[in-house]
Amino acid sequence: MIPEFFEFFNPTKVIYEAGVVKDLKPELDVIGITRYFVISDRAIHGLGLVKKVTDGLESAGIEITGMYLEVTQDAVLENVKLCAEAIKASGAEGIVAVGGGSVIDTAKAANILFSEGGDLVEDYSGANMLTRPLKPFIAIPTTAGTGSEVTKVAVIYDTENKEKLAFPDKYLLPNLAVLDPELALSLPPQLTAATGMDALTHAIEAYVGIEASPISDAFAVGAIELIMKNLVAATEHGDDIEARGAMLIAATMAGISFSHSMCGCVHGMAHATGAHFRVPHGVANGILLPYGMEYNFEEIKEKLARLAPAMGVETAGLTEDESAKKAIDAVKELIDSLNRLGALPKRLRDAGVPEDGLEIIAEGAVNDGTSFYNPREVDAEEILPYIQKAY
Amino acid sequence: MGYFESPEKFEEVIVGFFNAMATSEMAPKLLKSGLVIRFNYTDPDLVVVVDCSGDQIDVRPHDTESKSQVEMSMSADVAHKFWFGKVNLTKALTRKEMVAKGPIPKVLKLLPAIKPAYAMYPQYLDSNGYEQYNILKSA
Numbered sequence: 001m002i003p004e005f006f007e008f009f010n011p012t013k014v015i016y017e018a019g020v021v022k023d024l025k026p027e028l029d030v031i032g033i034t035r036y037f038v039i040s041d042r043a044i045h046g047l048g049l050v051k052k053v054t055d056g057l058e059s060a061g062i063e064i065t066g067m068y069l070e071v072t073q074d075a076v077l078e079n080v081k082l083c084a085e086a087i088k089a090s091g092a093e094g095i096v097a098v099g100g101g102s103v104i105d106t107a108k109a110a111n112i113l114f115s116e117g118g119d120l121v122e123d124y125s126g127a128n129m130l131t132r133p134l135k136p137f138i139a140i141p142t143t144a145g146t147g148s149e150v151t152k153v154a155v156i157y158d159t160e161n162k163e164k165l166a167f168p169d170k171y172l173l174p175n176l177a178v179l180d181p182e183l184a185l186s187l188p189p190q191l192t193a194a195t196g197m198d199a200l201t202h203a204i205e206a207y208v209g210i211e212a213s214p215i216s217d218a219f220a221v222g223a224i225e226l227i228m229k230n231l232v233a234a235t236e237h238g239d240d241i242e243a244r245g246a247m248l249i250a251a252t253m254a255g256i257s258f259s260h261s262m263c264g265c266v267h268g269m270a271h272a273t274g275a276h277f278r279v280p281h282g283v284a285n286g287i288l289l290p291y292g293m294e295y296n297f298e299e300i301k302e303k304l305a306r307l308a309p310a311m312g313v314e315t316a317g318l319t320e321d322e323s324a325k326k327a328i329d330a331v332k333e334l335i336d337s338l339n340r341l342g343a344l345p346k347r348l349r350d351a352g353v354p355e356d357g358l359e360i361i362a363e364g365a366v367n368d369g370t371s372f373y374n375p376r377e378v379d380a381e382e383i384l385p386y387i388q389k390a391y
Numbered sequence: 392m393g394y395f396e397s398p399e400k401f402e403e404v405i406v407g408f409f410n411a412m413a414t415s416e417m418a419p420k421l422l423k424s425g426l427v428i429r430f431n432y433t434d435p436d437l438v439v440v441v442d443c444s445g446d447q448i449d450v451r452p453h454d455t456e457s458k459s460q461v462e463m464s465m466s467a468d469v470a471h472k473f474w475f476g477k478v479n480l481t482k483a484l485t486r487k488e489m490v491a492k493g494p495i496p497k498v499l500k501l502l503p504a505i506k507p508a509y510a511m512y513p514q515y516l517d518s519n520g521y522e523q524y525n526i527l528k529s530a
Contacts, residue, residue, distance in 0.1 A: 005482040126462075126492035127484045166495045211481055367420075369499025378503065 006213035009170055010256055012139075012150050016179040016249060018241050021053050021140060025060035027176050031136045035063045037092035039083060039107045040099050041071040044142055047186050053098050053140055066090035068110075074157040075105040077165070080120060084113035094136035097174075098183075100195070101146030101155075104139050108154035108172045111137050121158070121165065130171040139174040142183045144234070144247035145195025145282055147202060147255015149177035179252060181245035189235045193343035194282030196231040196247055199223065200331070201266050201285040203254035204293065207307060208300040209373050211261040219257040225310040226250035228330065232337045264374035265365055266292035269387060272364020279351045286344050287351060290331045291386040297324065299375035304328070348391045358387045393468045394524055398435035401467050404521055405432075406452050408474065409441055411515050412508055413448035420504035421448055426497060429459035432467045461493035475526060476509030 015027060036057060040050045045067075054064050068083040083106060087095060095114070097107035112124055115134035124130070139149035148154075154167045187195075200223075206212060207220035226246045233243035269292065270284035279287075293304065304324035308315050311330040315323040338344035345351045348358070362380040365371060365387075371378035395401035412418070421443045430439045440454040451457070465473070469488050472478050480502075483489035491498055516525045 005479050007481070007485050125494055126490070127495055128487065128490075129492065163494065164496055168495060366503060367500050369496055369502065372499060372502040377506075 003211075003213050006211070006215070006260070008213065008215045008260060009152075010150060010173070010259075011175075012173050012177050013175065014150065014177045014179065014252060016245065018181050018245060021178060021180045021183065022056040022059070024056055024138075024178065027178075028057070028060050028062060031094065031138075031175055033093035033136055034061060035065050035091060035093045036096045036138070037065050037087040037090050037094070038067045039071065039095060039097045039110065040067070040069050040103055042069050044099050044103070045069050049142055049183050049186070050098050052183065053096065057096065065092040071099065071103045071106045073102060075102040075109065075155065077120065077156055077158045077160070080106055080109040080156055081113065083107075083110040087114045094138070096138045096140065098140045098142060100141065100143040101148040104141065104146070104148040104174075105154040105156060107137065107139070108148075108174075109156050109167060111135060111172070112167070120156070120167075124167060125165060127168050128170065129167075130169045132171065134171050137174045138176045138178065140178040140180065140183065141248065141251070143187060143191065143195045144184060144244070144251040145198040147199065147251050147253075147258065149174060149179075150252050150255040151259040153259070177252060179245070179248045181241050181248055184244045184248060185239055185241070187238065189238065189341060189343040191282075192235045192238065192247075193231070193338040193341070194280055194286060195251070196227060196234065196282075197286030197289065197335075197338070197344065198282035199247070199251040199254045200227045200231070200334075201270075201289050202258040202263065203227065203250070204289065204307075204331075205263040205266055206254065206258035206261040208293075208296060208303050208375055209261045209264050210375055211373055213261065216257045216261040219253045220261075221307065221310050223250040223253035223257060224307065226253070228311050228334065231334065232341070235338055235343045236341055262373040263370050264292065265295060265371060265376075265378050265383065268365035268368035268370040268374070268378060269361050269383070271368050271370070272361045273348065273351075273353060275364065276360050277351075277353045277357055279348075279353060283345060283351055286335060286338070287346065287348055288387075288390050290328050290335070291390045293328045293331065294389075295383055295386045296374065296376045297328075300324075348387070353391065355391060358391055359384060361387050393434055393466070394471050394526070395435060395467055398437060401432070401435050402437050402439075402452055404516070404524060405437070405467075405470065406439060406450055407519060408512060408515050409439065409448075409450040411511070412505075413450060415507070415511065417504055417507055418448055421501070422446075424497060424501055424504070426461055426501070427457060427459045428461045428463060429454075429457070430470070431462060431464040432470055433464075434466045434468070437467070459493075461491070461498055464490040464492075471524065472526070474508060474512035477526070
């Protein structure tokens with residue numbers, strides 16, 4: 001079905017190659033500046049990944065004006081402010097972020113303050129508050145999950161007021177996303193599985209969501225096919241460069257897709273599961289994804305049936321219902337495989353959620369902003385049995 | 392020519408509707424948000440503050456002084472169509488027909504809570520002598 005209206009906007013140049021961070025000169029020449037500030041975290045720096053990037057940049061004639069390595073598990077407001085001050089003081093002309101979603105989101109938000117000045121919350125909270133492009137920004141993901149390197153949102157946690165702030169704006173999109181699977185080789189199996197399930201959830205929810213378009217669908221289907229074929233291999237054999245590369249590409253494609261068509265009730269449940277029981281986002285998404293698909297089944301079965309072949313399902317001779325159910329089964333089988341590797345819990349109870357917390361998750365899903373984009377109205381009583389099944 | 396012939400009529404209709412929402416089934420969820428929202432309307436111009444920070448929802452037209460966490464700016468016509476559920480939010484926000492300033496996750500959380508308003512608005516218009524503004528009837 002063709003939607004009445006949709007917009008597709010993705011100006012970020014994406015390049016892919018194993019080892020490409022060693023040679024970014026052609027892309028850097030196009031951007032045209034020579035002084036970059038690097039943002040990352042201590043763990044990534046400790047693994048030597050930041051050095052790989054800075055060596056590559058310096059060999060291309062780039063001056064590294066400084067580094068900010070204090071990004072924490074969540075991108076937090078105070079770090080954004082400190083980071084922006086450090087960038088300004090260093091005399092940089094642009095930013096390079098090396099890391100996962102928190103690092104890239106910190107860099108996006110810091111770029112607002114670096115480029116425009118002002119106060120992040122007072123001046124830029126809202127949708128599309130920026131009026132012109134920011135300073136050049138290069139995102140180099142080291143995990144295959146959030147897709148932040150191609151999304152227009154920065155999610156920042158305000159620790160003082162204990163709330164997540166979202167800054168959706170097209171001007172946050174990086175100029176360049178560098179996908180180098182060599183940087184993902186050291187990701188441990190649990191993180192590989194959780195971030196991979198996060199990417200799969202992005203893609204599936206984007207594909208069945210009410211804001212989906214033929215263009216976002218194309219990216220979603222491509223991402224799903226790559227994830228179904230490569231996530232287990234990347235988790236089991238961390239040094240499988242092809243599987244790592246496929247997962248990086250898939251996460252980026254899923255990011256492009258959900259940045260345009262949003263997420264639904266699986267993310268709603270996962271947000272509540274993370275907020276109340278500290279279950280990592282990718283783990284919560286991984287556990288809840290098939291149950292969210294079941295909750296939406298009547299509304300999405302036609303699209304799920306069409307999606308099934310991309311998930312490796314042989315649909316010849318099957319009805320629409322049967323194909324759609326097999327698509328959900330394929331997700332469950334993927335989770336089983338990851339679980340057998342000890343990389344992903346299958347049940348909420350195994351992730352530390354107490355049984356008396358399930359109603360809180362249901363209420364949280366209803367009140368989450370993603371419920372607005374879910375194909376079926378999210379009702380606490382109606383979704384609770386599905387959360388109980390996930391328990 | 393927009394839907395409303397005068398600023399007074401727009402104020403009468405929209406403030407009356409906000410007051411109706413304030414005593415509806417939606418009120419508890421709106422109060423739970425604790426948000427103070429300022430609506431800045433143009434053509435005709437009107438500012439309305441909907442204050443959900445107390446025990447009851449307080450609707451204050453012409454309040455330009457109170458501090459609000461969220462500001463929603465749009466034309467009166469976009470606002471009117473919105474309450475029929477006839478505004479594509481993605482389109483309105485990306486094309487800046489609607490500008491949302493403030494904590495977006497909190498604004499998004501309100502959207503499911505106000506869904507019943509889409510059915511309530513045409514009923515409110517019909518039962519309060521504003522049938523001429525019911526675009527579902529004139530369509």
